[in-house]
Amino acid sequence: MSLIATLSRLEAVRTGRAQAVATVRHRHLSERPLVLVPLTTAGEAGAPLGALVGTDRDAPRLLVVPQPRDRDLRFAFLAELADIVLPYVDAYAEVVEAAERSETDPESGKRVKVEVDLCADAPQLIVPSRTGIDFVRLLGRAMRFRRTAEQDPEAPHPAPPRVPLLGRWLTHFGERARVPGSSLLLALTDLLARHWATGQSSVEDQHLGALLAWIDPPGGESGDAAARRAELARDADGQLLCPPAGPATDPAFDNKLLAPAIERYDRARAALAASEDGLEADDRLGDLTAAEQEIRALVESRTRPTWDAVWRGLDLLRELPEGAHVADRWTRDRWSFTSHRDRISAGEPPQPRRDDAVTAANKLATREREQARLDAQEALDDPLVMAGRRLAGEAFAGEVTEVVMAYSEGRRPSPRPLVTVRTEDRPHLGERTKVYRSLGGKPQAAEFVGYDGPEGGDLLVLRIVDKMGRGKEPEEGSVPQKGDPVCFTLFEHDQRGGAKLPDPEETPWTHGGPPGEPDAVPLPEQPDPPTEEDTL
Amino acid sequence: MTAPASPVLNPGAAAARATDAILRDTLHGTHRGVVVDSPPGAGKSTLVVRAALELASAGRPLMIIAQTNAQVDDLVLRLAEKDAELPVGRLHSSDTDPYDKALDDLPNVRKSTKAADLAGLDVVISTAAKWAHVKGVEPWRHAIVDEAYQMRSDALLAVAGLFERALFVGDPGQLDPFAIVGSEQWAGLSYDPSASAVTTLLAHNRELPQHRLPVSWRLPASAAPLVSSAFYPYTPFRSGTDHGDRRLAFAVPSDGSGADRVIDEAAGAGWGLLELPARHTPRTDPEAVRAVAQVVRRLLDRGGAATSERSEEPVPLTADRIAVGTAHRDQAASVRSALAALGVTDVVVDTANRLQGREYDVTVVLHPLSGRPDATAFHLETGRLCVLASRHRHACIVVCRAGVSELLDDHPSTEPVQLGVTVKFPDGWEANHAVLATLAEHRVAWRPSD
Numbered sequence: 001m002s003l004i005a006t007l008s009r010l011e012a013v014r015t016g017r018a019q020a021v022a023t024v025r026h027r028h029l030s031e032r033p034l035v036l037v038p039l040t041t042a043g044e045a046g047a048p049l050g051a052l053v054g055t056d057r058d059a060p061r062l063l064v065v066p067q068p069r070d071r072d073l074r075f076a077f078l079a080e081l082a083d084i085v086l087p088y089v090d091a092y093a094e095v096v097e098a099a100e101r102s103e104t105d106p107e108s109g110k111r112v113k114v115e116v117d118l119c120a121d122a123p124q125l126i127v128p129s130r131t132g133i134d135f136v137r138l139l140g141r142a143m144r145f146r147r148t149a150e151q152d153p154e155a156p157h158p159a160p161p162r163v164p165l166l167g168r169w170l171t172h173f174g175e176r177a178r179v180p181g182s183s184l185l186l187a188l189t190d191l192l193a194r195h196w197a198t199g200q201s202s203v204e205d206q207h208l209g210a211l212l213a214w215i216d217p218p219g220g221e222s223g224d225a226a227a228r229r230a231e232l233a234r235d236a237d238g239q240l241l242c243p244p245a246g247p248a249t250d251p252a253f254d255n256k257l258l259a260p261a262i263e264r265y266d267r268a269r270a271a272l273a274a275s276e277d278g279l280e281a282d283d284r285l286g287d288l289t290a291a292e293q294e295i296r297a298l299v300e301s302r303t304r305p306t307w308d309a310v311w312r313g314l315d316l317l318r319e320l321p322e323g324a325h326v327a328d329r330w331t332r333d334r335w336s337f338t339s340h341r342d343r344i345s346a347g348e349p350p351q352p353r354r355d356d357a358v359t360a361a362n363k364l365a366t367r368e369r370e371q372a373r374l375d376a377q378e379a380l381d382d383p384l385v386m387a388g389r390r391l392a393g394e395a396f397a398g399e400v401t402e403v404v405m406a407y408s409e410g411r412r413p414s415p416r417p418l419v420t421v422r423t424e425d426r427p428h429l430g431e432r433t434k435v436y437r438s439l440g441g442k443p444q445a446a447e448f449v450g451y452d453g454p455e456g457g458d459l460l461v462l463r464i465v466d467k468m469g470r471g472k473e474p475e476e477g478s479v480p481q482k483g484d485p486v487c488f489t490l491f492e493h494d495q496r497g498g499a500k501l502p503d504p505e506e507t508p509w510t511h512g513g514p515p516g517e518p519d520a521v522p523l524p525e526q527p528d529p530p531t532e533e534d535t536l
Numbered sequence: 537m538t539a540p541a542s543p544v545l546n547p548g549a550a551a552a553r554a555t556d557a558i559l560r561d562t563l564h565g566t567h568r569g570v571v572v573d574s575p576p577g578a579g580k581s582t583l584v585v586r587a588a589l590e591l592a593s594a595g596r597p598l599m600i601i602a603q604t605n606a607q608v609d610d611l612v613l614r615l616a617e618k619d620a621e622l623p624v625g626r627l628h629s630s631d632t633d634p635y636d637k638a639l640d641d642l643p644n645v646r647k648s649t650k651a652a653d654l655a656g657l658d659v660v661i662s663t664a665a666k667w668a669h670v671k672g673v674e675p676w677r678h679a680i681v682d683e684a685y686q687m688r689s690d691a692l693l694a695v696a697g698l699f700e701r702a703l704f705v706g707d708p709g710q711l712d713p714f715a716i717v718g719s720e721q722w723a724g725l726s727y728d729p730s731a732s733a734v735t736t737l738l739a740h741n742r743e744l745p746q747h748r749l750p751v752s753w754r755l756p757a758s759a760a761p762l763v764s765s766a767f768y769p770y771t772p773f774r775s776g777t778d779h780g781d782r783r784l785a786f787a788v789p790s791d792g793s794g795a796d797r798v799i800d801e802a803a804g805a806g807w808g809l810l811e812l813p814a815r816h817t818p819r820t821d822p823e824a825v826r827a828v829a830q831v832v833r834r835l836l837d838r839g840g841a842a843t844s845e846r847s848e849e850p851v852p853l854t855a856d857r858i859a860v861g862t863a864h865r866d867q868a869a870s871v872r873s874a875l876a877a878l879g880v881t882d883v884v885v886d887t888a889n890r891l892q893g894r895e896y897d898v899t900v901v902l903h904p905l906s907g908r909p910d911a912t913a914f915h916l917e918t919g920r921l922c923v924l925a926s927r928h929r930h931a932c933i934v935v936c937r938a939g940v941s942e943l944l945d946d947h948p949s950t951e952p953v954q955l956g957v958t959v960k961f962p963d964g965w966e967a968n969h970a971v972l973a974t975l976a977e978h979r980v981a982w983r984p985s986d
Contacts (some may be wrong), residue, residue, distance in 0.1 A: 003818065182716060197914075355729035361690035364729040367717040393869055428869040456873050457879070499668030501694050508696035509568060511689070511727045512740040 004388035016222030018196040018214040023384045028183040028330035030124035034088050037303045038135050040247035042254050046142050050299035053084055057311040066265050066295045070367035079160035089169055093341045095120045120339040125173055125185045128245035128306050129209050131174040133187050135247045137174030143167025144350040168350050173338045179367055181329045181374035188313045208309050209242035243302040243406035257298055262419035323381035356515040358504045369495045373445045376493050380438055390425045397487040398423030402478045403430050415474040420452050435488040439467055443493035546753040548901040558747045562587055568701040571746045573708050575773040576926035577754020580705055584682050585614045591678050594657040600661040601688050608661050609636035616642045625654030627662035652779040658769035668694035675700055683719040688713040689736040690729035709767040710892050711919035724956025751776045754895050754929055758806025762875035766970035767922040769962050780823045787839030794982040795834045800979050802931035809975040817907035824906055825905045827982055828935050829874035831900050832883055842897045842930055857897040859883040859945035861924040863904035888923040903936035911947035934975055941972055
């Protein structure tokens with residue numbers, strides 16, 4: 001945790017209110033996000049219990065699996081979910097604008113610009129918590145390899161149509177969520193924690209109710225007390241007043257309310273199956289429907305408070321103006337969405353179970369680049385974030401006290417002005433450390449020359465080295481003037497792309513060779529070599 | 537503790553035998569790769585230079601892959617020192633000051649940003665990052681990968697197409713490579729891009745010959761047993777020198793302060809622990825930083841002289857023979873400014889990551905867990921402590937708040953177990969305890985008045 005984050009948390013403890021750690025909103029928020037509040041069944045990995053889902057805060061759709069262990073009911077739930085999510089996604093896939101992308105020309109091998117479609121906007125999924133993102137990934141993995149009756153008439157348990165497609169989309173959302181700064185799939189707790197520091201631990205911040213209690217405590221109460229109530233308070237029946245944001249449910253709810261309700265449902269279903277004539281069946285169908293209704297009401301009672309909390313959190317976030325670079329990052333999300341749309345329409349197979357060596361390395365490189373880019377952009381967009389970097393010695397702000405023109409040596413001398421900056425910050429500068437400032441949105445580089453005065457003092461001499469035009473004299477406005485406020489960072493503002501990795505078919509021997517060869521099989525797939533103890 | 541592989545052999549003979557076996561496998565072996573594990577100061581760079589010269593003189597051009605520009609330049613200088621006639625190519629980036637200016641004085645070293653300009657030279661050296669941009673060239677028959685344990689698997693993936701076979705050399709006990717984003721998604725895959733290059737290489741090529749250098753020439757007899765048992769429990773090594781071969785003496789007697797007493801303790805025993813009262817502090821603990829600076833100041837003021845097998849006469853302990861190691865960059869910056877306030881500006885102060893591969897007579901270490909309320913995986917990483925505790929030829933002085941042992945007991949490792957990931961030994965928690973137990977025998981209490 002950075003020093004400024006620690007200080008903000010201490011401040012929050014003292015004031016009883018969460019403290020802002022951002023002055024702008026650092027993530028894109030769609031005008032029409034799809035909110036998904038899922039619940040899962042305790043003890044059954046990947047068995048959904050139900051969900052509230054939709055784009056209208058006043059009219060969520062309630063989906064429930066009355067017997068989570070029943071495969072057909074689970075499929076019915078997933079089919080319903082597909083009927084809500086896929087039309088929402090498709091609506092964005094259809095509206096495109098023209099954009100340029102550079103591609104390698106297969107004949108000449110040169111980089112050329114090609115005109116392609118770019119979706120004008122992209123869908124956005126919001127889940128309450130980080131575990132919700134894991135659940136989306138889990139659903140994606142469980143669905144994308146399913147076969148429908150149409151694809152494979154022999155399949156023993158065919159999936160409803162469109163369920164595998166939903167799996168592919170959820171997998172894509174889940175993978176994209178791992179890219180720093182992306183906004184296709186967001187967890188509200190992460191979003192809020194990015195913008196506010198509370199007086200509790202970051203583990204406790206994962207509790208949506210407690211987090212909101214710190215940020216926006218009801219009626220002048222202290223955040224501490226409100227958060228404690230959100231986490232612990234129970235009614236006379238021992239049920240939490242603020243149900244957890246899921247997907248896991250409270251054990252007291254599971255044991256006291258849900259398990260008996262599911263048992264009644266099971267009994268009603270068995271009774272219906274055993275009924276001997278139509279009249280009896282009618283009666284028992286009524287019982288079954290009532291039992292199902294009971295479970296639906298229970299699921300709604302545990303998801304609705306979370307649903308409302310998610311929208312309240314979104315309201316709070318919308319009050320913040322959007323950061324300057326957010327649109328730029330959202331465009332990357334749109335590219336990601338568009339290319340997955342294209343992969344699906346081109347009939348490509350679903351995402352593989354495991355990445356091959358080259359894909360994994362490419363993904364890691366992209367994410368590291370995006371993380372560095374995000375860190376830089378957030379600081380440039382937000383003086384409060386920059387303050388944290390300044391406190392950490394990674395940036396400094398101050399006023400220009402002197403500018404001395406100087407030139408580089410060589411046949412064509414170029415301007416290399418020396419700029420003295422007075423700052424109270426204590427940046428970690430060494431000889432010739434590169435520093436950068438934003439000049440019209442582009443980074444301008446300078447070198448640290450030394451201190452004017454004592455070592456570690458407040459007067460820093462910098463030599464500006466670029467963005468001054470091609471002439472002998474620097475272009476108008478490209479060199480700071482005496483009295484100008486300036487802010488330099490020790491980190492770069494943009495990231496260079498890394499070297500291109502070999503194609504998967506060219507995977508070298510050190511990494512097992514191309515996918516498909518026996519050596520390329522990831523280790524967990526191979527049985528352990530037999531040892532003496534294995535044979536009796 | 538450490539059991540020498542063969543008690544009959546003296547250290548020099550044991551090391552020579554290991555080197556011969558490595559060179560035999562490299563020059564005449566049938567495997568595509570040879571892996572060499574080298575403990576701190578075991579002559580890794582010497583081995584790399586020797587292997588390069590032997591390959592070149594056998595008429596087999598080779599490429600060398602190192603991890604940082606400083607390592608590359610250092611290797612070029614060492615090669616030129618051994619054989620000034622050897623044609624060497626230094627492939628470099630197009631940034632400003634891409635290489636050490638000292639290379640300009642070497643007539644047989646050609647420098648270029650393009651691999652094509654260096655074609656045909658006996659040895660071409662660059663960083664892994666620069667090699668990754670080289671495309672469309674005929675692969676080299678031989679390569680040497682230096683600091684292979686600090687190279688990430690994805691970096692090897694980018695360059696492995698450039699060579700047919702390679703010698704991988706590195707220190708498994710130093711810091712593992714890291715990624716700045718989560719990579720749990722690939723944990724357990726043999727080609728996990730965030731794992732070390734050697735891990736991936738051996739996962740896919742189990743049959744490759746593995747060697748290790750058995751003798752540390754840097755670490756004194758007081759340090760080798762502890763470093764070996766704490767950080768290399770299954771691959772022990774020993775010191776090339778014996779007790780009494782090295783001596784550190786000071787002309788100015790102790791003034792009785794904590795700094796002076798810990799200096800004397802370390803001069804005699806090889807280790808010294810300057811213990812500050814227990815307290816939770818920010819990372820840049822002002823009192824601890826001041827104590828570190830004070831110890832360095834006194835080391836310089838007391839006219840130290842180091843006697844070792846390297847020279848007949850004692851060598852003065854000057855600023856360039858002392859280093860300060862920390863866990864974080866802000867700590868290093870604080871120590872630097874505290875030293876500047878005491879008039880010391882030419883002592884190296886850096887983080888463990890940047891001290892890797894370096895060697896000094898005396899090191900002063902700010903313990904990674906000093907003053908912390910918690911013990912995170914970062915601070916427990918064995919490599920970090922190993923680097924900090926194995927840079928010295930004579931003595932290592934650790935500055936630390938009391939209570940680290942209790943802190944360790946309060947924070948057992950809780951990292952999730954990942955299927956398919958080889959469990960690394962030693963465990964950071966255990967290694968930390970082992971080091972603390974030894975340091976406790978050389979404890980000197982710091983008094984606030986010091």
